[in-house]
Amino acid sequence: MPQSAAITVEKLSKTYQVSEREGGFSAAVRSFFKRTYRDVRAVDTVSFQIEPSEVVGFLGPNGAGKTTTLKMLSGLLHPTGGQARVLGYTPWELKREYLSSMTLVMGQRNRLSWDIPAADSFLLNQAIYRLPDADFKRTLAELDELLDLKEIIKKPVRNLSLGERMKCELAAGLLHRPKVLFLDEPTIGLDITAQVRIREFLKEYNRRSGATILLTSHYMADVTALCERVIIIHQGKLKYDGGLNDLARKIAPFKLIGVRLGDSAAHDLSRYGKPAQADEESEMSFIEVRADQVTLVTARLLADLPVHDITITDPPIESVIEQAFNG
Amino acid sequence: MKNTLCLIKVFLQVNLQMSLAYRADTVINLLLNLMWLGWELLSLSIIFSNTKTLGGWGVGELITLLGVFRLVNTLMAALLWPATEKFNASVRDGSMDYTLLQPANSLFLVTFARITVWRIWDLVLAVILVVAGTFMSGAGTSPLSLLYFVVLTLSGVLIIYSLWVVLIALTFWFTKFDNNVTILAALLDAGRYPSTVYPAWLRIIVTFVVPIALATTVPVQALRGELGGQQVLIFLAVSAASLLVASQVWKYGIRQYSGASS
Numbered sequence: 001m002p003q004s005a006a007i008t009v010e011k012l013s014k015t016y017q018v019s020e021r022e023g024g025f026s027a028a029v030r031s032f033f034k035r036t037y038r039d040v041r042a043v044d045t046v047s048f049q050i051e052p053s054e055v056v057g058f059l060g061p062n063g064a065g066k067t068t069t070l071k072m073l074s075g076l077l078h079p080t081g082g083q084a085r086v087l088g089y090t091p092w093e094l095k096r097e098y099l100s101s102m103t104l105v106m107g108q109r110n111r112l113s114w115d116i117p118a119a120d121s122f123l124l125n126q127a128i129y130r131l132p133d134a135d136f137k138r139t140l141a142e143l144d145e146l147l148d149l150k151e152i153i154k155k156p157v158r159n160l161s162l163g164e165r166m167k168c169e170l171a172a173g174l175l176h177r178p179k180v181l182f183l184d185e186p187t188i189g190l191d192i193t194a195q196v197r198i199r200e201f202l203k204e205y206n207r208r209s210g211a212t213i214l215l216t217s218h219y220m221a222d223v224t225a226l227c228e229r230v231i232i233i234h235q236g237k238l239k240y241d242g243g244l245n246d247l248a249r250k251i252a253p254f255k256l257i258g259v260r261l262g263d264s265a266a267h268d269l270s271r272y273g274k275p276a277q278a279d280e281e282s283e284m285s286f287i288e289v290r291a292d293q294v295t296l297v298t299a300r301l302l303a304d305l306p307v308h309d310i311t312i313t314d315p316p317i318e319s320v321i322e323q324a325f326n327g
Numbered sequence: 328m329k330n331t332l333c334l335i336k337v338f339l340q341v342n343l344q345m346s347l348a349y350r351a352d353t354v355i356n357l358l359l360n361l362m363w364l365g366w367e368l369l370s371l372s373i374i375f376s377n378t379k380t381l382g383g384w385g386v387g388e389l390i391t392l393l394g395v396f397r398l399v400n401t402l403m404a405a406l407l408w409p410a411t412e413k414f415n416a417s418v419r420d421g422s423m424d425y426t427l428l429q430p431a432n433s434l435f436l437v438t439f440a441r442i443t444v445w446r447i448w449d450l451v452l453a454v455i456l457v458v459a460g461t462f463m464s465g466a467g468t469s470p471l472s473l474l475y476f477v478v479l480t481l482s483g484v485l486i487i488y489s490l491w492v493v494l495i496a497l498t499f500w501f502t503k504f505d506n507n508v509t510i511l512a513a514l515l516d517a518g519r520y521p522s523t524v525y526p527a528w529l530r531i532i533v534t535f536v537v538p539i540a541l542a543t544t545v546p547v548q549a550l551r552g553e554l555g556g557q558q559v560l561i562f563l564a565v566s567a568a569s570l571l572v573a574s575q576v577w578k579y580g581i582r583q584y585s586g587a588s589s
Contacts, residue, residue, distance in 0.1 A: 076424050078582070099430040111425045113341075115348060120341050127337040128431045130330060156348070 006087060006180060006212040007050040007073065013081035013236075014043040014068050042068040044236035045082065052179075053210040055202075057217065057227035057244070065236040066216045067106075070182045073214070074104040086180055100129060103178040107185035110157075110165075111172050118153040118160075118168040122175060129176040136175065142208075143171045146201050163194030170198065174205070183215035187222055199225045220314050255294050256313045258284040262306035272297050276315075288315070334431065335439060342442040353445045360449055367393055367519075382524035384551075387463030389521070392547045394456030395480060396518045399542045401453060402484060403515060405446035406438065407491050411508050413440045418498050418584070427581060434492065434577050461550065468550060475549035475559050482566035483542025487511070489566075489573035490537065496573075499580035511537060518543035 020038050021031035043065040050056050060066050071077040073084055075091035075098065084091060089098035105111075112121045126136045144150055149171055152164045160168065170186065186202070187195040203226055206213055217223055223230060223244065230247055232240040240247060256276060260283050261267060269275055273287035289297045294312060301307060346353050371393065375386045384392070414437050417423040426436050461468055494507045514537040522530050522540035533540040545562065548554055 071424070074428060076427060094427070096430040099428055104424070104428055106421075106424070109421050109424065111422065113345075115345050116341060120344055124337055124341055127334045128429050128436070130430075 004088070005049040005085075006052040006054070007048075007214065008085045009049070009069075009073070009082070010047050010084070011045045011082035012043055012047070012069065012072060012079050012084055013041065013045050014065070014072060014077060015080045016040045016042055041236050043072070043079070043233075046233060046236070046238045047082075048231055048238065048241050050212060050214060052212055053206065054229065055206050055213040055215070055227050057223040057230040058214055058233075059216065059223065059230055060233040060239075064233045066233065067184055069233070070104065070184050070214070070216065074102060074182050075099070076104075100176055101178055102180040102182065103173040103176070104182045105170055105173040105184070105186055107166065107183075107188040111169055112157045112165070114158045115156055117156055118149075118172065121157075121172060122153070125172055125175050131176060135177075139175055139177055140171075143174060146204055147171060147197075163190050163197070166190060166194065166198060167201075170201070177209065179211055181211055181213045181215075183213065185216055185218065187217060187219055195219065195221070202226055253292075254288045254290050254315065256286050256311075256315050257289050257294065257298060257301065258282075258286045258309075258311040258313070259301060259305070259307050260284050260309040262308045267305055272301055282309075284309070284311070331435070334435070338439045339442060339444065343444045346444045356445055357448060360452070364397075364452055382521050384521050384523075384547075385464055387460050387465065388547060388551060389460070390463060391457050391460030391550060392521060392543060393519065394453045394458075394460055395546055396543045397449060397453040397456065398480065399484060399487065399518060399539070400515065401446050401449040403487075403512075405443045405449070406441075407488070408508070408512070409441035409443055410438055411491075411495055413437075414495055415498060415505055415507070423584065427584075433581060434574065437495075464551075469552070472550050472552050475554060475556075476546045478559060479546040479549050479554075479562055480542060482562050483538070483545060485566040486538050486541050486569050489569035492573035493576050496576045496580035499584040514539055521547070 016039070017037045018040050019031065019035045021027045021036065046065075046069065058066050058069070068077065072079050073086055073091055075094050078092045087098065087101055089095055091098065091102075112118050122136075122140065125131075126133075131139075140149075147167045147170070149167060152160055153168060153171075157165060157168065166186065174181075183202070187198050190198065199222055202213065202215075205211065206226075213226070215222070215226065227244055229242065230240070230244050231238065232247075254273075257273065258279070259269075269285055269287050273289040273293075276286040276288050278285045287297075298310065298312065301310065368390075371386065371389055374381060375389075379385070381389060414423075417426065426440075427433050429436060461473075491508060491511060494511060498507055514533060517525070517529065517533045518539040522533050522544040525533065530540070541562070545554070549559065
């Protein structure tokens with residue numbers, strides 16, 4: 001028997017009605033009595049399939065419909081059109097068997113109680129998910145081994161650093177050993193060390209448990225470290241579904257070189273590459289340069305100009321996607 | 328059922344730990360409560376130094392009523408007010424999402440999310456008042472009227488609980504509706520005295536609109552032997568129906584939440 005897909009999404013759509021008004025007092029009064037609504041198509045006939053134990057990056061600029069899609073797949077939102085099956089269930093029916101085999105972790109929301117140590121919240125989870133003692137202890141030991149939780153789960157959550165809290169949030173979401181993980185910005189706001197730690201954890205967790213993971217992130221490093229495949233949506237529509245390598249080649253075959261120059265004279269950087277957004281604060285000017293030309297251009301810049309500071313970075317995910325599909 | 332009890336046990340444990348974390352708060356609250364009880368008894372004794380009965384009720388019966396009132400009050404203060412606070416916050420900050428995605432009844436999770444555990448002490452006080460009052464009013468309390476009393480107290484509490492569920496579920500439609508239980512809290516105090524002492528309009532409100540009297544006056548009326556089995560059955564049916572309606576409203580509320588939030 002062929003193994004069926006873990007997640008199947010078919011022409012999934014979600015339209016919101018949002019009330020809108022112009023700024024100002026009189027508009028506020030008018031809208032109090034008579035609201036005008038506008039339909040916003042947050043997700044527009046999106047289809048894809050994800051196989052068991054795949055790790056897929058779900059990308060798109062802010063407001064592209066990522067979170068809305070994750071919420072539909074986890075069962076929080078009813079779609080206005082289309083179908084989705086996860087592990088054979090229709091998510092928004094909120095069947096207990098389904099809820100017990102998936103998890104949604106949102107980097108910007110708290111699942112854990114603020115006033116008590118995470119260990120106590122874990123006990124609550126154990127009761128809610130009806131986990132036998134032995135299983136619960138084994139999972140917790142394993143999560144502790146991977147995330148080094150022992151000390152931090154004894155402190156009240158409000159006393160934890162953001163990174164420590166995220167570890168606990170992830171652990172809380174994984175105690176019931178879900179087969180499907182929806183992760184919405186799991187590394188947001190964390191420092192580099194904590195990001196790397198979470199990334200390594202997810203990789204190892206996926207390897208050990210064979211869980212299917214669909215994650216969104218603004219950090220390219222998250223995606224490159226974890227996902228071989230990415231799905232990109234923009235303005236609610238699916239724009240790309242395929243290998244990460246192809247994406248980089250196809251969409252972002254360039255890097256950003258930023259320079260801060262020692263004199264105030266206006267130098268024309270467009271000779272070296274396509275000028276990009278400058279950063280006022282650090283007085284850096286940026287240019288886009290094809291990946292294979294970076295060394296060459298850097299050498300030329302250093303030779304030609306009074307360079308005080310230079311950085312070479314990947315273009316931010318947002319701008320890559322924006323550029324690829326808008327430009 | 329076993330799972331439900333187990334869940335309640337863990338909820339209690341966790342909340343006990345939370346209360347213990349705030350020691351001073353717990354001690355002060357215990358003392359404040361004793362003070363309130365003293366004040367309430369004092370005001371009763373002032374009333375009865377001037378008159379023999381209040382709306383036809385003797386001092387023993389009023390102490391029983393005070394006990395029942397405090398029972399209802401305690402359930403509110405220990406369970407429903409903290410749950411309301413947590414619920415309103417979780418709808419606003421989105422952590423409601425996590426509650427809905429847990430494999431357990433969401434209304435149950437919302438109800439028992441926060442328990443002010445030290446209120447257990449109030450419950451004990453309330454029961455003492457009920458027992459003492461019943462003894463004071465003396466003869467005439469048959470085992471049957473005692474049974475009616477217990478049944479009616481429970482059904483009255485369920486009716487008030489249902490009203491609470493409907494009120495907080497409205498938050499799903501309005502998103503920002505922090506005053507959702509204000510009317511309940513404001514009228515709760517009316518349960519302190521028998522509804523028969525109030526003017527007709529207020530009596531109608533506390534019986535039908537915000538049915539505090541159903542959980543306070545009515546059970547004590549049964550204890551006084553004023554109610555028959557048929558009436559008790561009607562109250563039971565009403566409480567079952569209101570619970571049913573409330574859980575349906577809750578379900579629609581969740582659907583609404585799922586449809587509108589982003």
